[in-house]
Amino acid sequence: MKAIMKRDLLGFFTSPIGYVIIAAFLLMGNYFFYSENIGSLTSSLSYVFSDMTLVLCFTIPLVTMRLLSEEKKQKTDQMLLTAPIHTADIVLGKFFAAYMVFLIAFLGTLTWPLIVSMFGTPTLSEILGNYVAMLLIVGALVSMGLFISSLTENQIIAAIISFVCIFATFFFSTIASALDNPLLSTVLNWLSVFSRYQNFTNGIFSLADIMYYISLMAVFLFLTTRVIEKRRWA
Amino acid sequence: MIEVKGLTKFYGQKKAVDNLNFTINSGEIVGFLGPNGAGKSTTMNMLTGYLSATEGTAEIDGMDILDDPIEAKRHIGYMPEIPPLYMDMTVEEYLNFAAELKGVRASLKRRHIDEICETVSISHVRTRMIRNLSKGYKQRVGLAMALVGDPETLILDEPTVGLDPIQIIEIRNVIKALGRRRTIILSSHILSEVQAVCERVLVINNGVIVADDTPESLSANIAGNHKLDVQVAGPVGNVGSVLRSIDGVKSVVLRTDNGDGTGNFAIESAPNVDIRKPMFFRLAEAGYPILSLKPLDMSLEDIFVRLTAEEVETASGRKRRVQK
Numbered sequence: 001m002k003a004i005m006k007r008d009l010l011g012f013f014t015s016p017i018g019y020v021i022i023a024a025f026l027l028m029g030n031y032f033f034y035s036e037n038i039g040s041l042t043s044s045l046s047y048v049f050s051d052m053t054l055v056l057c058f059t060i061p062l063v064t065m066r067l068l069s070e071e072k073k074q075k076t077d078q079m080l081l082t083a084p085i086h087t088a089d090i091v092l093g094k095f096f097a098a099y100m101v102f103l104i105a106f107l108g109t110l111t112w113p114l115i116v117s118m119f120g121t122p123t124l125s126e127i128l129g130n131y132v133a134m135l136l137i138v139g140a141l142v143s144m145g146l147f148i149s150s151l152t153e154n155q156i157i158a159a160i161i162s163f164v165c166i167f168a169t170f171f172f173s174t175i176a177s178a179l180d181n182p183l184l185s186t187v188l189n190w191l192s193v194f195s196r197y198q199n200f201t202n203g204i205f206s207l208a209d210i211m212y213y214i215s216l217m218a219v220f221l222f223l224t225t226r227v228i229e230k231r232r233w234a
Numbered sequence: 235m236i237e238v239k240g241l242t243k244f245y246g247q248k249k250a251v252d253n254l255n256f257t258i259n260s261g262e263i264v265g266f267l268g269p270n271g272a273g274k275s276t277t278m279n280m281l282t283g284y285l286s287a288t289e290g291t292a293e294i295d296g297m298d299i300l301d302d303p304i305e306a307k308r309h310i311g312y313m314p315e316i317p318p319l320y321m322d323m324t325v326e327e328y329l330n331f332a333a334e335l336k337g338v339r340a341s342l343k344r345r346h347i348d349e350i351c352e353t354v355s356i357s358h359v360r361t362r363m364i365r366n367l368s369k370g371y372k373q374r375v376g377l378a379m380a381l382v383g384d385p386e387t388l389i390l391d392e393p394t395v396g397l398d399p400i401q402i403i404e405i406r407n408v409i410k411a412l413g414r415r416r417t418i419i420l421s422s423h424i425l426s427e428v429q430a431v432c433e434r435v436l437v438i439n440n441g442v443i444v445a446d447d448t449p450e451s452l453s454a455n456i457a458g459n460h461k462l463d464v465q466v467a468g469p470v471g472n473v474g475s476v477l478r479s480i481d482g483v484k485s486v487v488l489r490t491d492n493g494d495g496t497g498n499f500a501i502e503s504a505p506n507v508d509i510r511k512p513m514f515f516r517l518a519e520a521g522y523p524i525l526s527l528k529p530l531d532m533s534l535e536d537i538f539v540r541l542t543a544e545e546v547e548t549a550s551g552r553k554r555r556v557q558k
Binding site: 002003004006007010011014015074075076077078079080081082083084085086232233234 | 245279282283284285286303304305307308310312314316318319320321322323327331332334335336337379383
């Protein structure tokens, strides 16, 4: 797992892609920080982090799109699948590599709490809540993107489908409330990644919400291993 | 040691590999010979655990590739037809990655990679990006990757395809040297290639083993002396009738009338009859000198036609399967 994580992380930063994505992430993020906090003179970071969900919408597909699709296309998956490792090692290695890219990106946003605490009195629990929420959401969306990347050999298709799926989750709770079918609305509510995020921004750490994100990650990572395993039997 | 029992693979409705059975002992160098699409790569992919068999089992050193994949894969070094190279890495980074992937101990890694680079002569390109290497070097890096972890069994899918003649000879020598203490399976669709390297040949066609023999007896019995190309000076009609009158000659075909009083003939003789001496004397007697005489190489297609046409018990007692 460590070897694969290292290789993929190296892949992001030996090509421009890692730098470009992080730069775009911080550019958009800092613009939102400027307009939400500095422009409207508030020390609450919840608004800017709520805007960051949109930034994730664009950047996560770009990071996850090539993770597995490119391996299949270049036939390098033959090396991974014939190595003495478990399929889960491959999936987790890929997952953590993509996750690390966003950890690094979010490190760049640590200037925000620093700046607001210099000029105002932000609530610590709110800042912490926002960061925890972001890290959980990133985990859920990266696992979703990784899963979609396992379904195709074409990274552009993976990126577009991931983008559409992530974007759609914004509206799932709205759609769910308008539906008559209780099963469908339960499923949509469950997949509505962003609706659970509100609690965290109010500084409430509910175990149920944390478990929700972790189980979402687990489901998509598990499905990804199944897709890879299934390919052997094709 | 590799033991394959009833290995079968379906791609949808298409049967790619049909009930393969064979055992490869430790230290053997075995060639899979067959035309493109015969099922060589599919078989290799099943042996290495990249694909699952629809039916049957493959055991590597007693470990089933599907039941005990991690341990079995530890014993295999695999170079697929297209070497699985990451173009954005240097050779050094790539081999380090391979070593970590295969769980080579960190303290041994450096020396291990040094040795491998020495073996396949890529030491001088270690800091270069793989994408910038020539085809021959990419092939060698692929072979180096297979060698990482020092596996007892090497499975090489068309290791010399696309290389120039000098590189082919180099790679063959590397494989022969490696074979001194390893079990090696390599695939090829070129007969001479397999003859040059392997001690044993499995001929595969349409997913079925049609012959299992040493390259020597394969060439002696099938591809050997009983088809000759002979160039003779003299009127082609007369020469033809002299040739036909020799005992043991089955057929004489005029291949080319060169127009300068010489002609090339393809002569097929009965198996186990050497017609070269009587032919020499008969033609000398008739005053038609032989200008050149060489065995006609049988193409792989000829071999398949022959192998599938008749059932032959070989001297070593291995039975060739007949395909209808």
